[in-house]
Structures are given as structure tokens and as C-alpha cells.
Amino acid sequence: MIKAEHKDKDLVVDILTKSFDANQSVNYIVKQDEKRVQRVRSLMDYSFEVCYLFGDVFLSDDKKGCALITYPDKKKTTLKSILLDVKLILSAVGLKNIKKTLAREAKINELQSKEPKYYLWFIGVDPEHQNEGIGSILLDEIIEDSEQKQRPIYLETSTVKNLPWYKKFGFQIYNELDLSYKLFFLKRELSKK
Template identity: 25%
Template sequence: MGVAIRTADRDDRELLAGLLDAAFQDDPVSGWIFPGEEYRRTTHPRLMAAFVDIVLAEGRIDVTEDGAACALWLPVPAESAEDEEGFAALREAVDPDNERIELIGTLTAEVHPAGRAHEYLWMIGVAPSRQGEGLGSALIGSVLERCDRDGVPAYLEASSERSLGLYERLGFQLVDRPLALPDGPRMWPMWREPGTAR
């Protein structure tokens, strides 16, 4: 039985932000950006809502019909530039005193491959109670099928070793070396050529 997937719209904003907040509360990178459980619990939702707003405006969000998982995709043109002003604005809007919000954007932009148009999987979230059911694979797979058909590569940054394994199974490969966040966890920049066997 397949997973029913649809494209999200503005009416889904609260659902998506809540889903991503729940999915990433225990993520190593979220813990680095928002150290301390209470701080993360109260502030992390604002960052997830800001991410949803950006991608609804500039990209595409796929969500399972039951609302248990979503994937945020951005199309990246061959010639794209780092948006340092955007990272600063995001920090100002979400948590002005937290420099790590801006820093994570700058650091990931520095390792993001340039010079070739691609689909960027900004993040994918699955409700904690539904993880391990294949929802993430189904969400990613639907876009990778289109990438293969259109000859478009895909890129992402894995934020945990668990997700790293999933992405490797889907044909993604480490771009260079892991990105070590200052006094924090690692992230794995990964690239997938179209037509990569899974």
C-alpha cells in the first residue's frame, strides 16, 4: 500500500510547523542551535515556522495525506549566491540574541555545491511516533523520481547518523567531508546524481 502524498499550501502552515518542531526537538543540530530543553521547547517552533514560510514562498512542501511527515524542497539555480542578509533577518525574526541561527545558515551555505541547478531537500520531518515506517523514504522518493526523469541532481545536509544511512540508501553520497559545527555536532553534505541506483 502506497503513501498518499500531496503538495502543501498556506492552510497547512500550522500543521507543518508543529510537525517539524516535534520531529526535530531531539535532533543534534536543533540541540546545538537551541541548547537547553526548555529554551528549545519554547523557541524552536518559531524557527520551524519561519522555515515553512520560506519554502512555501520559494519552493515546495510535500506532506503525507495523514499529516505525519513532510519534506521541504527548494529549487536552486546554477548561479545562486549566499544570502547573508537573509540569515541575519531570520535570526532577527526568530531569536535576535541567538547567533547560531545565523551561523548555521552561513556554514551550510559555504559547503553547498554551486554551479549546477539542483533540488535542495532543506529538511524532512516525520512525527516521532511514526518514524521508521518508510514515510520519509516515500516523500523523498517521489521527488527523486522526478529528478531522475528530468536529469536534475539533488542535495541535502544530513543532521544525524540515522538520517545519513537513509540518504545513502536513496543514492546520496557525501560531498566532501562532514561539516563540524563549532563545539557541536556534525552535518553531512550529500549529493545525488540523477539516475543513481537505489
Template identity: 30%
Template sequence: MTAGIDVHFARKQDVPALARVLGRAFFDDPVMEWMQPHDKRRARALPRVFSAMARHHFLAGGGVQVARRVGEMGGAALWDPPGRWKQTQAEELRMMPRLLVALGRRSGRGMAISELMKRHHPEEPHWYLAVLGSDPFVRGAGFGKALMESRLRRCDAEGAPCYLESTKESNVPYYMRFGFDVTGELTIPGGGPTMWQMWRPPAG
């Protein structure tokens, strides 16, 4: 544990709180700002987006973890286990209505980002960290570290590598402290921001 932070696997009843935490965590994210530049609309959209992703894809893979201190959720992570990072057609169909409501006419930008990431996703089996975020109100208190260490211990025990895309250049050094290295850059077409591809081999 990190400073009294409890990390555990999320259940369906955790999704609303998880979505709110991630929505606040990614409010100022460059990719999310490009996808929905209007602040009030982005604030409404992001919890719906993360709720749909967690509920209709990540929970089934068993890779959703939340971090709490004294019962209050401060961070969450959405992981895909090896071989499961691609959403099934059924999952995409279940998510689509919520995403369309959340993003409206900006849905096309969301789809373009998703397709870009899919085209450049590594083929080697790995754990995929799709989303990691802590509530801005408790940022720096160790919630992200606790979530990372909890999952990376399992990855190392399995001898499995990990992959992520950092959507903020300022977060690259943070991930490097956990053993990730930059392997490439993805720039979203049409004037979009850059994402940094990062890979971590298993320790030991």
C-alpha cells in the same frame, strides 16, 4: 503511495501543522540542540523557525510537501528547486523578526550555521532538500520514504541531481538507500556538531 500515505504540495493553511511536525522531528537534532541547548526554549523555538522558513521562502518555490495518512500529517519536506536555494534579501527581511523572537540571543548561532552552509553549497543546478522530518509519534511508518520517493521521481524525470546536509550521522545510511553519497563534512565552528554533505545524481 506508501502504506496509504498521501503526499501533496503544502498550502499556507498547512504551515502551522507542518511547523509543529518539524519542530517535534528536530527536537533532538544535534545542530538544533547546539543552537538552543535549553529543552523548553528549543521546543518553543523550532515550530516558529520552521514556520518562518516555509512561509517566507519555501512555499514560493513550490517545494513544500506534506505527507498524511487518514488526514493526519505525519511528515514534511522543504525543497528548493534548481537555482533557488539562496534566500532573497526580501525573504530574509520577512523571516528575520520571527527568527529573532524564536531564537533570541541564540540567533547568532543560527546565522553562523546558515553562513557555513552557504559557503559550501554546490554551484551545479540541483534540487536541494533543506529539511525532511517525520513526527516522532509515527517515525518508521514510511512518511519520510513517501516524501523522498515523491520528489525523487520528479528529479529523475527532469534529469536533475539532488543535494542535502545530514545533521545526524545515523541518518547517512538512510539517505544512501535513496542513492545519495557523502561528498564532504562541515563542522560548525566554536565546538559545534558536524554535518554530512550528500549528493545524488539522477537515476537512469
């Protein structure tokens, strides 16, 4: 995998926008109107920027897949992070969805582990190239990177059909949250050496 540079942002945002277009969790927080796809794109733009500041952004070697990683214990409140949050509210969430979105984030935060973690925020493959093994290779490389950093991987998914895929890589469900959809909390422990 390749560590993405800022010049790769449009490519990463394109892949994630297409990959998560119908995702329940994404569409729960994105204002549902005629600009919905543009709003999903704004969410992915925001996510890229946050991970670029406080984590890692990776591309698959063929640049058809990507992953956004954060290290929550390293995240800081800065002027830039505040501006990104405001931009997210205005361009993706919408003023009317702020309360619902903040309540959702508080519930998620309550259930997430507080240990230093390797948080896999998004992993996606361009839909035209899904089921070609790109995501599996990328996830293998992410697991390797998390092992080197000595941080267990955490993630959430609302896509039930992805659960067997994650389980194949050693992820276990450690919690669930019922919103207007079910959100599954997964963890992959570090390998015993």
C-alpha cells in the same frame, strides 16, 4: 505526496517541530532557554514560509510526514523575506546567537555546490508514526519529483543514524563540516537515462 497549501502550515510545523526537537543542527542555532521548543517551532515556521515562497512544501498522502524543498537559485531578497529573517532572529536564534549562526551558514554555503539544485531542507515524520515506511515513500516521491525537474538533490544531516537510510536511496556524502557536532553533506545525482 500532496503539495501543501498555506492552510497546512500548522500541521507541517507540528510534524517538523516534533521530528527535529533533539536534532543537533537545529539546536545549534536555536537559543537554548526555557522557550527552546517554541523557538524550534519558530524555526520550522520560518522554513515553511521560505519554502512556500521559493520552493515546495509536500505532505505525505496520509499527512503524517512532510518535506520542505528550496531551489536556492530561485530565492530572491524581498521585503517579505527580510521580515521573515528578522522574525527568525527575534523568535528562534536570539540576538546573542546571530554571529555563531551566520558563521555556520557561511561555512555551509562555502561547501555547498553552486549548481541549480533540489535542496531538501527538512524531511520529517510525526514521531508517533516513524518506522512505518512513511518517510521512505515520501523520499521516493521526492526523488521522482527531482528527476522530473532535472535537479540533483542536496541535503545536510547531523543525524548519523540516518546516513544508511539516505545511502539506501542513492545519496552519497560529498563533504563534512565539524562544528560542535559533525554535519554531513549529501547529494543524489540524477539517474542516467
